[in-house]
Structures are given as C-alpha cells and as structure tokens.
Amino acid sequence: MTGPWPHPKTGILYFRKATPPDLFRDRARLAELGIKLTGEIHRSLGTKDRKLAERTFKEVSLEIEAMWSRCRELLNGGPLEISHKNAVALAGADAVTFLQENEGNPDKVAAPTVWVNSIFRTMRKALGLQGSQSLRLHELEAALAPLKFIDLKKRVAELLPNEPPGPSKAALQTLEYALRAFPSAKSQFRAKAALKSKGLVVSAASKAKLMGQFAKFHGLAWEKLEAYLVPWNKSKLHFVWLLSQEQEFDSWLAGRRTLSF
Known part of the structure; x- marks a missing residue:
C-alpha cells in the first residue's frame, strides 16, 4: 500500500x-x-x-x-541495560515534569474515580446487599466519586474512624488501601510511557530498576504536592522533614522552581 x-x-x-x-x-x-x-x-x-x-x-x-x-x-x-544513574535521571526528570504540571493547583489532581465506583459497586454486587446497607454504599459512592485525589484521601480518613463495622467500612478500608497504592500505580504508567516515548526496550532487570526509581521519585512528588495544602502553622516541622529527604530529588528542582511557603 x-x-x-x-x-x-x-x-x-x-x-x-x-x-x-x-x-x-x-x-x-x-x-x-x-x-x-x-x-x-x-x-x-x-x-x-x-x-x-x-x-x-x-x-x-x-x-x-x-x-x-x-x-x-x-x-x-538484545534489550538495553539502564544504569542506576540513568534510571535516577529519567525518573527524576519525569517527577519534575509531574510537579510542574500540578503544583499550581495540587488540589485539582484527578483521583481514580473508576476505582471508587468499582469498589462500592463490587461490594454491593458480591454481597447481594439491599436495604440500609446498600443505601449507605450508594451514599458513600455518590459523595466520594466526584472528589479530587487529595480531598478524597482526607475525606476517607475522616469517615473511617466513625463508620460502624460492616460492608461500608470494609469498602472505605479497601478504598484507603487503593488510594495509598495510586501514586505508585500512576508512576508505573508514567515509566512505561517514558520508555515508549524514547523508543527504548530494556531488559527485565532494567525495567524493574526504572520502575523502582519512578515509584520513589513520584512518591516524593506526591508528598510535596500534599504539603503545599497544609497550613504553615500546622506543618513547619513537616516541611523541614520533607525538604531534608532525598537530596538527589531536590537537586532536580534546583534552578527549575522555587518553593513558596
């Protein structure tokens, strides 16, 4: 053709x-x-x-x-081998891009809405729930699904201690676990996209190394995004601790952005 x-x-x-x-x-x-x-x-x-x-x-x-x-x-x-230094460089650069894309409005970062809906609907279907238990799951799904990621994490943390034992509490616990895993899952997606965009096919060992670095750097990036939303009078020690971590990550930020307190 x-x-x-x-x-x-x-x-x-x-x-x-x-x-x-x-x-x-x-x-x-x-x-x-x-x-x-x-x-x-x-x-x-x-x-x-x-x-x-x-x-x-x-x-x-x-x-x-x-x-x-x-x-x-x-x-x-054969497939390429990526050095530790290059894995750190690629992961760090992508984490910087992620921060630059989201630091202006960290509270607007999208949540995994599909996960939220799936957890509550699967719970209702698996247990064949009806009546008040089913209604409570519907209420929680309707209230939580529209929230962005950081607000969703906060709201789930607020609801869990007071939710009585039962399907709704189990669903909230499942969602809490999923939200903890979400940044890592998203980082794995970005790692694969980075390899694809550069036309790289790497060995299994190099891929695992790269995935580990992406999870590490993006974990720090998500912490920094959440830290921007914490009032200063409640979070000074948190900022001090946060900014003392992973000096190689902060070196990527030097000259590219300015932290505002």
Missing part, C-alpha cells in the same frame, strides 16, 4: 502496510521482549480528506519504519 486506504464503509482514510517478512518471522522473539507484531500495520489517519491524510501518512510511515529499525536492532543486540 503506497498511499492512504479508504475504509469501504466509513470513507475514513487509513495507513496500511505489511510487516516486513524478516520481522514477522521473529515475532515470537519480539513478543518475549514485549513487542507484539501482526502481519499488517493498520492505523486510522482520522480524516476523509486525502491531502490531509497524505501528510499524516508520511509521518506515520516514518514512525513505523523507525519502529521496525529498532526491532531489528533489538533482535541483533
């Missing part, structure tokens, strides 16, 4: 190109390295306009050819 292909039903133009035979033959080896190949690349160009599609077609073609070149390099040389 040398140009955009029109879908016979929608008219939307697509990029289509057969996977090179040498790579398709080695698809099992590539799958072991986390790369899945099919017999053909099939990607929407998002338009019916042929001129627009032809420009996008060229961009996609270059991207696909580069990806195939990386696959060949990987087959010839």
Whole structure:
C-alpha cells in the first residue's frame, strides 16, 4: 500500500502496510521482549480528506519504519541495560515534569474515580446487599466519586474512624488501601510511557530498576504536592522533614522552581 486506504464503509482514510517478512518471522522473539507484531500495520489517519491524510501518512510511515529499525536492532543486540544513574535521571526528570504540571493547583489532581465506583459497586454486587446497607454504599459512592485525589484521601480518613463495622467500612478500608497504592500505580504508567516515548526496550532487570526509581521519585512528588495544602502553622516541622529527604530529588528542582511557603 503506497498511499492512504479508504475504509469501504466509513470513507475514513487509513495507513496500511505489511510487516516486513524478516520481522514477522521473529515475532515470537519480539513478543518475549514485549513487542507484539501482526502481519499488517493498520492505523486510522482520522480524516476523509486525502491531502490531509497524505501528510499524516508520511509521518506515520516514518514512525513505523523507525519502529521496525529498532526491532531489528533489538533482535541483533538484545534489550538495553539502564544504569542506576540513568534510571535516577529519567525518573527524576519525569517527577519534575509531574510537579510542574500540578503544583499550581495540587488540589485539582484527578483521583481514580473508576476505582471508587468499582469498589462500592463490587461490594454491593458480591454481597447481594439491599436495604440500609446498600443505601449507605450508594451514599458513600455518590459523595466520594466526584472528589479530587487529595480531598478524597482526607475525606476517607475522616469517615473511617466513625463508620460502624460492616460492608461500608470494609469498602472505605479497601478504598484507603487503593488510594495509598495510586501514586505508585500512576508512576508505573508514567515509566512505561517514558520508555515508549524514547523508543527504548530494556531488559527485565532494567525495567524493574526504572520502575523502582519512578515509584520513589513520584512518591516524593506526591508528598510535596500534599504539603503545599497544609497550613504553615500546622506543618513547619513537616516541611523541614520533607525538604531534608532525598537530596538527589531536590537537586532536580534546583534552578527549575522555587518553593513558596
């Protein structure tokens, strides 16, 4: 296929190109390295306009050819190994980006709303709850689902001590655990995205090393975001402790941002 292909039903133009035979033959080896190949690349160009599609077609073609070149390099040389220093650098830089994206309004960082809904709905369904127990779970879900991450953490912490034993308390405890795990889960997603954006395929050991550094740096970044919302008269010691931790993290911040008390 040398140009955009029109879908016979929608008219939307697509990029289509057969996977090179040498790579398709080695698809099992590539799958072991986390790369899945099919017999053909099939990607929407998002338009019916042929001129627009032809420009996008060229961009996609270059991207696909580069990806195939990386696959060949990987087959010839194996996955990359990342040094500790580079893992720290990549994780630290991404944590700085995360802070810069969110420090202006840390109370607006999105919460995992899908998790909130899933926890309460699963509890109702699994236990077949009806009546007052079901109503309480509905009330909690409706009250908590709209909250942003930091407010949600605070509200769950406030509710738990006074919630009587039963399904609603169990759901709140599950949610509390999920919220503790959320920053780490989000950091793992960002680590994978960072590797993908740089076109890197790394060994299992290097991936584990990188994931660990992302979890560490993003954990500190989330602590700093939450610290911005604590009134100074209640948190001076917390700030002193926080800013004394992980000097290599703060070195990433030097010259890039200014802490405001």
